Amino acid sequence: MMRPIMLKGHERSLTQVKFNREGDLLLSVAKDRVASVWYSSNGERLGTFIGHIGTIWSIDIDPESELVVTGSADFSAKLWNARTGECVHTWSLPSPVRRVEFNATGEKFLMVTDQVMKQLGSIEVYPVNRSGPQAEEPMLTITTREGFAKATVAGWSYGGLYIIAGHADGTISKYDAKTGEFLASTKPHTETVSDLQFSPDGTYFITSSRDKTAHILDVDGLQMLKTYETDAPMNSAAITPVKDFVILGGGQDAKDVTTTSSKQGKFEARFFHKVFQDEIGRVNGHFGPLNYIAVHPQGTSYASGGEDGYVRLHHFEKSYFDFLYDVERTAQATASTQTEVN
Amino acid sequence: MPSTVEEDINIDDIDFSDLESKYAVQESDNILANYVVVDGAPIAPEAKAEMLKKVLNKLFSTIGKVKDMHMPVADGKTKGFLFVEYFKPEFADAAVKQLNGKKLDVKHRLLVNKLSDIEKYAVEGHVTDEFQEPEIPPFKETGYLRSWLQDPTGRDQFTLQMNDVVGVYWNKARQPPEACVEPRAHWTSAFVKYSPKGSFLFSIHPQGVQAWGGPDYARMKRFAHPDVRLIDFSADGKFLVSLSPSPIVLPPEDSPARASCPFGPESEGHKLVIWDLATGLPARTFPLPPQLEKEKKMIWPLVKWSYDDKYCARIGPDALAVYETETFQLVDKKIIKIEGIMDFEWAPAGVYLANSKKNEPGEHLLTYWTPEINSNQTARVAVMQIPSKEVLRTVNLFQVSDCKLHWQDQGKFLCVKVDRHTKSKKTVFTNLEFFQLEEKGIPVEKLELKDVVVNFAWEPKGERFVVICTVDMPNVSAAVPRNVVAFYGPEIQKGKINPQKKWTEFKSFDKKRSNTILWSPKGRFVAVATVLGAQSSNSEIEFFDADYDGDKKDQDAKINVNANLKLVAQHEYAGLTDLAWDPSGRYLAAWSSAWRHKIENGYRLYDLAGHLLREDLIDNFKAFEWRPRPASLLTAADRKKVRKNLKEYSAQFDELDAMEADTALRELILLRRRLLKEWTSWRQTVVEKLAELGLDQKEETDNEEIIEEIKEEILEETEEVIE
Incomplete structure (x- = not known):
């Protein structure tokens, strides 16, 4: 189906991979404390961001591809100049940073800080100053509410109106992105939410969990729209543009796998039909669990970051785009004939 | 006591009038029916009256025995009319039929009427003077005659006839056919046949032919033709031709059946009927040609039609009769003399000759062949134009045993299969003569074969x-x-x-x-x-x-x-x-x-x-x-479009086929359809909402900048095979 490009640049497990808005750049972070930038077309490494002294859990790039933010287990978050690779600012924090994400305009970013010792986890929003020094203090802090497990992942909804967070107990919560006011929560998963990625328009999102499932929920109602069931803990889930698919990645943890067979570990990217919820295909190749899946914003490729230390970049072939259920084909044909009639 | 009961009723009080009228012997009618009134007889002097009576008696006795004849005489002359009495009303009927209008001599034409008719029509009050509007039966909706073409999956129908039952079914390919209507027992006494364009299904009955149509196969029309055996249709489906071995017999003139009989006196004795399907009435009737009366295997069809039903023709001894169907009169009021004509065929489409105008309907052509006649005329195949009757092309042939005329369906070519024999007549072989009608001068190409061609078929179009x-x-x-x-x-x-x-x-x-x-x-x-x-x-x-x-x-x-x-x-x-x-x-x-x-x-x-x-x-x-x-009503452009989007269309049909094949799959497909529909409609509302909020993503393209990218060529590439 696809010919992968192996990005061999990290020495330890990947934690997150991400495309920039245009999709020409691919960013990756790993437990080896280095963040890398790659050309997505050919897998050539453009450069690295060096400075963290612990696992980098998360990375994001702003829409203009000027600034990069990283969150690390070294109790810090760093802002980088994407072109030069130099560190623009470092925020020292009371706990590790599990997730960072710019909003759609790149004016601010959120970070999810871990719960350590007495320190409650929180979601913090920092403004981004492009012309001067960065603010040390967050513009908004959403501390883990009482009765809630710590947040593991979070992201911006459409228009940057809401922040959606996934929690360690499987809960999904929703906050007003301006005021930080708690709006709603639901509990679609029974175990920790490992990933949360939005649709291109930010109106719905997919969550993956260690409970071996993934769900699509809508932002407005937090209604569970779709469910994808697998046979292994899931670390990541992404929604593909262009085609109505979702890609799930995960696998048994290394400690749970008795043999080294990659088959048994279920280290495969799983493609599901987004609407019909059934599995269409799998792509194997990783020797360990898939820790993160990112899809090219134009839907032309996807990248998976594995526990095995590799990033595999897959460009979709024509057959991928041609694949349609008869039902979809019919619907398209009807729609096209109708428009012709009109 | 019963006896007293009887006594109580006075017999005069009982009203028998209903019974009386019911059982009254209608003597006068019966007697009148035996009489005919004859007008227009010569007025002769009394002396010659007996002579005249003798002559007339002889004439009227040809019908049946005359019981009595009364010729009034006044002022020494006969009055020019007389009364003839037969023994039976049938003779009176026959006399009217056969002798009315009989010319006795140059000056005298007899007018023969039934006396009962005089009673009926001539007596004042028996026929109203006022015109009475005939009652027009209310228009009956037939349902859409082409409803089957609207089948969403474009299926075709067929009939199955087994035992005494005829059923109409939808073709479902691998699946058992689906009945369109409840199969009907005794729907026909022989066979069923669709009209050429499928609008009607015809069934055969001892009384005639019936047409069925509409979504429910309701009865549309009846064509009364007793003992009908064979039916056929005109090329464009406007006419029905039926043949019965029994000659048409008109009901007696005063019988009520006469009014409903579709045939006029001119059809009496005819066996072949051409019906106008639109009106359901006979358009023309013919007697069976005498040379066919003894034929065991009937040649059928006897009437052949031009592609648009404008003309029809039938073969006669040494002649071809071409009718134009507006009036069913012979073209130019003459049959076409063709000595020895064996067979003919109309072009199945309008033919565009080299000099024809392309935007007009094509020419009406027919072709026929004649065998060798008395060794002074060779066998011939000719192409004739109608209505001009001009022979456009003739080919002379020798040693011909038989000819078959095969038109290509668009009328572009005509192939004449000529079975020829050697001089000894021991071996037979076939030549194919190809007429290329669209070329100038209609060139004819000959293909000589060693063997006998037993079958020939053009590829349609x-x-x-x-x-x-x-x-x-x-x-x-x-x-x-x-x-x-x-x-x-x-x-x-x-x-x-x-x-x-x-x-x-x-x-x-x-x-x-x-x-x-x-x-x-x-x-x-x-x-x-x-x-x-x-x-x-x-x-x-x-x-x-x-x-x-x-x-x-x-x-x-x-x-x-x-x-x-x-x-x-x-x-x-x-x-x-x-x-x-x-x-x-x-x-x-x-x-x-x-x-x-x-x-x-x-x-x-x-x-x-x-x-x-x-x-x-x-x-x-x-x-x-x-x-x-x-x-099909599709234009060439429509067809092209369909062909272009064939993939999309075939996807629809594949899905339908899959659904038909398996109900489980069907349910899955239905589920998927529902899911897709729900998703699409949800997305629609979301997109609308985003547009309301001004968050639709289109505006982003405004500040997009184009960056020139220099792509480097990969000189070496390692490829990993995924297991």
């Missing part, structure tokens, strides 16, 4: 044809298959087909028993079958694709013809008696009819690639008939 020849093999057992199936097409010379075509064989198969050729109505695919009936188990069907695109041109094929022939499937069918393509050319029905034999009656359904889709063995199965379709 094509230029290719198939022939089956029988190789003459003396001293070889008749059981040895000796037929050759050969495929012909116009030869390509220097990369193109010369406008003056030369047909050449591009493929042949020998040692066959095949005797039947059936092209798909859409061309390209052709079924060649061996229809032998019960006596042989060698019956088979072969499916050919003349434009096979699966692999390279067959090495054996002579490649100077636009074709790539492939035998795609071959099936044995022991009981095979008949074959028919469905109107779309997607399916071929083959059946074994109980009318021919009683072995393995039933039918089979194949697709165009020769895959057997269904087989149904039905005891006493008689006939299969596809419902024809009218010509």
